[in-house]
């Protein structure tokens with residue numbers, strides 16, 4: 001594609017991938033339309049502070065309209081229903097748009113483990129961080145409880161695991177409970193099916209994690225396949 005090509009590029013998805021694509025394409029001078037069913041880009045990495053009330057949910061949202069003002073792209077807030085590639089069309093809930101080139105950046109989702117509906121995920125929809133916060137508030141009010149944090153992975157693609165958010169959330173819970181002098185009233189468990197969760201951080205990282213589990217008396221359920229979640 002030539003740099004000054006004036007063809008219409010449609011980007012589906014207003015997360016990091018979609019927004020970054022829009023910025024790059026606009027810098028190259030293209031006509032770009034961003035379609036997102038959320039009117040904000042959710043800054044997932046800082047959402048780990050929502051459940052422990054160190055940041056407000058609204059502060060994790062980057063309004064797409066603000067980005068539009070700076071980068072001058074077309075913005076459509078609507079849900080994509082289907083893509084008709086033979087006709088270069090995208091069917092949205094409220095309109096149909098045409099494109100010359102299409103970028104699909106819808107993000108990922110988890111395989112539906114049985115019972116997943118009984119869990120909350122900091123990597124899920126943005127509102128999940130609020131649900132975790134409300135549930136954690138309930139436990140704090142009650143003054144005792146059990147919290148299990150963990151992650152899964154694909155045994156066929158061990159390098160594809162991203163456990164960082166789970167570790168960050170786990171240690172945020174631990175430090176909040178300690179600050180509130182409630183830690184001895186809670187049972188904390190960390191679970192993961194692989195033998196060395198966090199291996200991507202390297203040997204030193206693994207040793208530090210192990211020390212932290214022991215120091216905070218975290219129950220470890222490691223190397224055991226997740227079958228289902230029950231409640």
Ligand SMILES: Cc1cc2nc3c(=O)[nH]c(=O)nc-3n(C[C@H](O)[C@H](O)[C@H](O)COP(=O)(O)OP(=O)(O)OC[C@H]3O[C@@H](n4cnc5c(N)ncnc54)[C@H](O)[C@@H]3O)c2cc1C
Pocket residue numbers: 012013014015016017018035036037038040041042043044045046047048078079080081105106107108122123124164165
């Ligand atoms: C707690 C946490 C910490 C993290 N820390 C880091 C880090 O330090 N470094 C790092 O590189 N990564 C980190 N990540 C991962 C990173 O946040 C994700 O990889 C990134 O957000 C994925 O961006 P995305 O644009 O692909 O998807 P998403 O952010 O999921 O965006 C998808 C977009 O598509 C839209 N969409 C979906 N379906 C439709 C539809 N049908 N119609 C219209 N729009 C639709 C959604 O509304 C959304 O705007 C972290 C993640 C979490 C949860």
